Amino acid sequence: MITFSRAGWNIACGLAVLLASGFQASAQIKIGSVLSVTGPASFLGDPEKKTLEMYVDEINAKGGVNGEKLRLIVYDDGGDANNARTFATRLVEEDKIVAMIGGTTTGSTLAMIPVFEDAQIPFISLAGAIQIIEPVRKWVFKTPHTDKMACEKIFADLRGRNLTTIALISGTDAFGKSMRDQCVAAAPRSGITIAYEESYGPRDSDMTPQLTNIRNRAGVQAVVNPGFGQGPAIVTRNYRQLGITAPLYQSHGVASKQFIELAGPAAEGVRLPAAALLVADKLADNDPQKAVVVNYSRTYQNKTGQAVSTFGGHAYDGLMIFVQAMQRAKSADRIKVRDEIEKTKGYVGTGGIVNMSPADHMGLDLSAFRMLEIKNGDWTLGSDAKS
Amino acid sequence: MAEFLQFFFSGLTVGTVYALVALGFTLIYNASDVINFAQGEFVMLGGMSTVFLALAGVPVPFAALIAVIVTAAVGLALHRFAIEPARGASPVALIMITIGASIFLRGVAQIVFDKRFHSLPPVLGAEPFRFGGAAVLPQSLVVFAGAGIIVMLLWQFVDRTMLGKAIIATAANRLAARLVGIDTRRIVGLSFVISAAIGAVAGILVTPITLTSYDVGTLLALKGFAAAMLGGIGSALGAVIGGLLLGMFEAFSAGYISSQYKDAVAFLVILAVLFAMPQGVLGRGKVERV
Numbered sequence: 021m022i023t024f025s026r027a028g029w030n031i032a033c034g035l036a037v038l039l040a041s042g043f044q045a046s047a048q049i050k051i052g053s054v055l056s057v058t059g060p061a062s063f064l065g066d067p068e069k070k071t072l073e074m075y076v077d078e079i080n081a082k083g084g085v086n087g088e089k090l091r092l093i094v095y096d097d098g099g100d101a102n103n104a105r106t107f108a109t110r111l112v113e114e115d116k117i118v119a120m121i122g123g124t125t126t127g128s129t130l131a132m133i134p135v136f137e138d139a140q141i142p143f144i145s146l147a148g149a150i151q152i153i154e155p156v157r158k159w160v161f162k163t164p165h166t167d168k169m170a171c172e173k174i175f176a177d178l179r180g181r182n183l184t185t186i187a188l189i190s191g192t193d194a195f196g197k198s199m200r201d202q203c204v205a206a207a208p209r210s211g212i213t214i215a216y217e218e219s220y221g222p223r224d225s226d227m228t229p230q231l232t233n234i235r236n237r238a239g240v241q242a243v244v245n246p247g248f249g250q251g252p253a254i255v256t257r258n259y260r261q262l263g264i265t266a267p268l269y270q271s272h273g274v275a276s277k278q279f280i281e282l283a284g285p286a287a288e289g290v291r292l293p294a295a296a297l298l299v300a301d302k303l304a305d306n307d308p309q310k311a312v313v314v315n316y317s318r319t320y321q322n323k324t325g326q327a328v329s330t331f332g333g334h335a336y337d338g339l340m341i342f343v344q345a346m347q348r349a350k351s352a353d354r355i356k357v358r359d360e361i362e363k364t365k366g367y368v369g370t371g372g373i374v375n376m377s378p379a380d381h382m383g384l385d386l387s388a389f390r391m392l393e394i395k396n397g398d399w400t401l402g403s404d405a406k407s
Numbered sequence: 408m409a410e411f412l413q414f415f416f417s418g419l420t421v422g423t424v425y426a427l428v429a430l431g432f433t434l435i436y437n438a439s440d441v442i443n444f445a446q447g448e449f450v451m452l453g454g455m456s457t458v459f460l461a462l463a464g465v466p467v468p469f470a471a472l473i474a475v476i477v478t479a480a481v482g483l484a485l486h487r488f489a490i491e492p493a494r495g496a497s498p499v500a501l502i503m504i505t506i507g508a509s510i511f512l513r514g515v516a517q518i519v520f521d522k523r524f525h526s527l528p529p530v531l532g533a534e535p536f537r538f539g540g541a542a543v544l545p546q547s548l549v550v551f552a553g554a555g556i557i558v559m560l561l562w563q564f565v566d567r568t569m570l571g572k573a574i575i576a577t578a579a580n581r582l583a584a585r586l587v588g589i590d591t592r593r594i595v596g597l598s599f600v601i602s603a604a605i606g607a608v609a610g611i612l613v614t615p616i617t618l619t620s621y622d623v624g625t626l627l628a629l630k631g632f633a634a635a636m637l638g639g640i641g642s643a644l645g646a647v648i649g650g651l652l653l654g655m656f657e658a659f660s661a662g663y664i665s666s667q668y669k670d671a672v673a674f675l676v677i678l679a680v681l682f683a684m685p686q687g688v689l690g691r692g693k694v695e696r697v
Contacts, residue, residue, distance in 0.1 A: 062522065063522065063523075192667075218666045219666045219667050220661075220666060221669075221670060223623075223626045225421060225424075225613070225616065225617030225618070226417050226420060226421050226616070226617070226658070228413055228414075228416075228417040228542075228658075229413070229414045229417050229658050229659075229661040229662035229666070230661055230662075230666045232410045232413045232414065232662060233410075233662060236410060249524070250524040250618045250620065253524070253526075253618060254617070254618065261535045261542050261544055262413070262535075262542050263535075263542060278523060278524065281526070282524055282525075282526050282618060284526070284533065285533065286533075
């Protein structure tokens with residue numbers, strides 16, 4: 021008899037829990053995310069996932085948004101655009117999400133865009149390429165700055181130093197190629213002449229032949245290296261080995277401490293554009309982004325024990341833009357939320373100050389980038405050439 | 408002239424690494440007819456183990472020594488647990504096993520080590536010196552010297568010791584070698600150990616120049632294989648020459664023709680050479696083996 025009643029008690033408890041959870045689920049705002057947590061882009065996707073989980077928990081602990089809790093559903097595409105598309109369909113059809121934050125890589129994002137455009141669900145991508153927001157698609161937004169902006173930032177700095185004839189040495193990987201194309205397109209408008217171009221394979225271990233040719237080219241005043249991974253570190257070392265004295269510019273693709281470690285003393289004097297997040301502690305106190313980037317990097321470092329990266333910051337910005345849009349819309353209705361995302365004005369994020377419009381679904385300008393110079397093995401804020 | 412020398416040293420440094428990988432291919436191929444595509448992973452293991460042991464506080468020379476021993480042990484394990492059980496299989500099946508082993512080792516390295524790039528401090532400092540207008544890194548000299556010593560030691564070992572002679576005998580004719588009492592199974596195992604150790608040393612020597620990560624092995628295996636084919640698969644001297652030639656092709660086509668097409672140019676030259684000399688530069692015809 022006792023056992024029977026205990027069984028009854030258990031069933032009652034189970035039912036109660038079930039009911040409660042069912043009830044809870046109906047009052048939840050479901051946010052979908054497809055990130056490259058594993059695979060070749062894991063260094064992007066992993067901090068993004070951690071950031072989203074961290075802040076969704078924090079928002080829920082504070083009572084959620086408009087009195088409703090957030091529920092985050094993350095799938096890992098392993099860096100494969102095909103998987104991303106499958107998961108996107110699952111998020112729409114089975115999980116019935118209200119909004120989508122994610123798409124770590126450009127490939128994954130482009131594969132998922134048709135799914136969310138069809139389903140009419142707001143989609144905030146965390147990938148870099150300009151193709152995501154050009155042409156503007158009604159439901160698609162993004163938080164990271166584009167390669168084109170990085171080029172323009174470098175060119176503005178070059179003009180400030182009166183260096184207008186440059187050489188490019190770019191990696192032939194996706195990032196290097198995309199940024200090279202953007203730089204070549206942006207150069208004439210920025211008053212920069214690209215006098216000479218070289219390239220290297222993403223796995224090459226010696227770039228001295230290419231750099232020797234650049235050194236022998238008369239009139240080259242500076243060298244820009246759009247690239248990603250270990251290539252730029254080797255370029256930087258070979259550059260010093262050959263004793264080239266023209267200033268060397270790297271891209272935001274290597275804006276991490278690891279680049280300084282790998283390039284070693286050769287990195288001294290190298291300049292590169294990067295998000296404010298990387299130099300959080302070095303920003304002036306009156307910098308509008310100071311508070312948000314210091315906060316985010318402290319929180320991230322305390323929770324994960326890892327150094328902060330801009331990629332996690334993009335996820336933070338995506339989540340916050342979405343949350344603020346819901347607060348303004350006072351509902352989780354996806355059409356209202358989309359309209360409010362598009363009206364985002366003056367949002368101060370880790371990636372810059374976001375001012376979206378129907379014609380601009382990213383909303384960042386060149387002030388999102390800081391020009392850094394490597395001195396004594398650490399970043400220093402360069403004299404920002406205003407553009 | 409200055410740039411010619413610069414390209415030459417660039418090609419020589421890169422080519423030396425290819426040569427050492429090709430040498431590893433050759434040793435194993437001679438003993439067992441297997442093309443071991445995990446050869447590149449030996450290079451990775453050597454470099455990565457040294458980096459991580461050094462990070463853990465082990466002095467670099469000891470770290471390097473331990474890394475070579477660890478990699479040699481991995482080579483032995485590869486033979487014992489993957490190649491040996493499939494003894495009767497066709498060479499194609501065995502090659503597939505080595506490709507599997509290479510993917511496996513890369514996966515394990517991702518977990519045991521990490522997915523980032525790493526470097527080691529150069530042995531003789533990072534300041535380049537001038538040689539006829541070319542800037543050469545002292546570490547390049549270390550790589551040349553290391554490769555030279557390896558080749559000399561290997562030559563002495565094969566030429567002067569009983570065990571070395573047994574390797575030659577096994578390479579020449581496995582059945583005859585067994586008939587005169589050579590344990591060919593052990594010899595094949597030994598060739599894996601030596602190949603792994605050579606790969607590890609190559610990995611340690613070049614890491615200060617080329618950096619290393621868990622997946623550097625794939626491309627090295629391809630280039631090393633191309634070098635071995637170019638030199639004539641089965642010939643140790645050919646492997647060294649093939650590696651150096653391949654490095655030179657790459658550097659000179661990057662310097663004089665176009666960096667965009669340097670790999671294509673290098674492989675075109677290989678195709679041309681193999682077209683004219685199907686056995687490779689120093690390869691023996693199959694007829695000689697009968």
